[in-house]
Each structure stands twice: as C-alpha cells, then as structure tokens.
Amino acid sequence: MAEFLSVHPSELKFPFELRKQSSCSLQLTNKTGHYIAFKVKTTNPKRYSVRPNAGIISPNSVCSITVTMQAHKEAPPDMQCRDKFLIQSAIAPHGATNKDVTQEMFNRRDEKNTGEFKLRVVYIPANPPSPVPEGDEDGASSTASSADDEIKRSSFSEAARSTIIKLKEEKEAAVKQNxxxxxxxEKARKQTRQGRGAASIRILLYFLLLGILVGYFIRK
Known part of the structure; x- marks a missing residue:
C-alpha cells in the first residue's frame, strides 16, 4: 500500500499510573498534493478515546490527534501492553471535508489509493525515580547535608533566643527607670507646692524626658 501520511511518533507512549487516565499526542502529516482521508482503529476500543478518529488532511498539511487511555485498576504483567493501533489512509476527492469520510474509502482494493500504518502501545512510568548523585550510593551525602541543616537551625534558634532575652531585659530596665x-x-511636685526646689523640677523633667527617649530607642 502507498504511504500518504507521515506518522509521528512511531509508538504511542502513555504515562502509566493506576486509577488515572493518561494521554499522548499523534501527528499525521500529508506528504502528498492530494486530499487524504484517514481513520484510526485500535484492537481495544473500550480502553482508548481518539479525537479526532477520522477526517480529511489537506495537501501538505498536519493533523494533531489526542489519544486518551482509560484508567487501569491493576498493572499489566511486566508493564507490557499488547494493544495496537492502525491508521488507515486513502486518497479523497479534491476539496473533501471530514463529513465526506466513509469506510468505503479504505476498503478499496486498489493499493495505489490506500495506505496503512501500525503503532504499538508502550507504558512508561508516570513518576520515574530521581537520579542518585554520584558518590552518594550509601546516602552519606544526604545524611551530612541534613546534619548541617540541623546545626544551622539550632545555631540560629540559640542566637534568636539570646537576642530576645537581652531585649526583654533592656525593656524591663527601661520600664523600671521610668x-x-x-x-x-511626684516628690518634686510636692516640694514645689511647699515653695521649695523650682530648679530641681526642671532637672527631673529633663531626666524624665531623657529616660523616655532612651527607653523608646531600646524598644526599637
């Protein structure tokens, strides 16, 4: 049969994860100057959804197809899949549209006007394990890194506690001084009422303001 379409990729690779759907894309490229009809078939139609599963590709154009695999309840033996896909193609009349595609187009016995392409299904792990750094087979590097992080956290906590205690003591001293x-x-006021120490009240006011300012900056 003739090869009208270029199919990419040549395998349908699905990320496999139990109880979850997965999808992959397929591109069909019309290599000819004709209108090409295509149809996608599978050996297990209940497991897969193909959008679109048939249509017309204009000359030298590309059609993207999405194939969705239904969720599996259990993993197949050795992660091997026996499902296969078949892409049928046939020369369509000039100006044909998707509505003009019929099964009779692909049933022609003239091999010059029809073509086929087969694809197999491959499962790949959905979450492959992270590569282990060289020289870290026994996990020594990871353990050392964790220990270093713990030391840094402990040192930081100790320094923070020391700073908080110091600030608290300075605040209490400022409050006591105030x-x-x-x-x-208050004593100076009483003395003023009795006509004594007008100058002393000014001095005390000065120290009071000074103490308030000092306490303010300490709290900052």
Missing part, C-alpha cells in the same frame, strides 16, 4: 523617674517627679 517608674523611678516618675516617683522623683
């Missing part, structure tokens, strides 16, 4: 200054201010 209370003492307020007590002194």
């Amino acid at each position: 209370k003492e200054l307020l007590n002194e201010l």
Whole structure:
C-alpha cells in the first residue's frame, strides 16, 4: 500500500499510573498534493478515546490527534501492553471535508489509493525515580547535608533566643527607670507646692524626658 501520511511518533507512549487516565499526542502529516482521508482503529476500543478518529488532511498539511487511555485498576504483567493501533489512509476527492469520510474509502482494493500504518502501545512510568548523585550510593551525602541543616537551625534558634532575652531585659530596665523617674517627679511636685526646689523640677523633667527617649530607642 502507498504511504500518504507521515506518522509521528512511531509508538504511542502513555504515562502509566493506576486509577488515572493518561494521554499522548499523534501527528499525521500529508506528504502528498492530494486530499487524504484517514481513520484510526485500535484492537481495544473500550480502553482508548481518539479525537479526532477520522477526517480529511489537506495537501501538505498536519493533523494533531489526542489519544486518551482509560484508567487501569491493576498493572499489566511486566508493564507490557499488547494493544495496537492502525491508521488507515486513502486518497479523497479534491476539496473533501471530514463529513465526506466513509469506510468505503479504505476498503478499496486498489493499493495505489490506500495506505496503512501500525503503532504499538508502550507504558512508561508516570513518576520515574530521581537520579542518585554520584558518590552518594550509601546516602552519606544526604545524611551530612541534613546534619548541617540541623546545626544551622539550632545555631540560629540559640542566637534568636539570646537576642530576645537581652531585649526583654533592656525593656524591663527601661520600664523600671521610668517608674523611678516618675516617683522623683511626684516628690518634686510636692516640694514645689511647699515653695521649695523650682530648679530641681526642671532637672527631673529633663531626666524624665531623657529616660523616655532612651527607653523608646531600646524598644526599637
């Protein structure tokens, strides 16, 4: 039979994962100057969905097909699949459309006007294992890295705790100093009422403001 279409890829490779659908793409390229009709068949039609499964490809054009495999409840032995696909092709009348495709086009006995292409199905792991770095067969590098990370985390935590404790002590000292200054201010007020120490109140106010500013910057 004649080869009107170029089919890529030459195998249908499906990522295999239990209880999950998977899909792969197929491209049909019309290598001729004719309108080519195509039809996709499979040995296991209940397991696969093909969109589109038939149509017309214009001269020197490409048609993309999506093949979806239904979910499996259990893995096949040795991950081998016996399913196969057949792509039939035939020369169609000039200007033909998808609606003009009939099975009779592919049943012609004239081999010059028809063609076939067979594809097998291959399962590939959906989540292949990550490659192991060279020199790390016993996992020593990974263990060392984990230990280093743990040390860094511990050192950081210790430094953070030390800083927090120091800031807390400075804050408590500032609060205590402010209370003492307020007590002194209250005493100065009493003295002022009795006509004594007008100058001392100004000094205490100065130190009070200074203490508040110091406490503010410590908290910052």
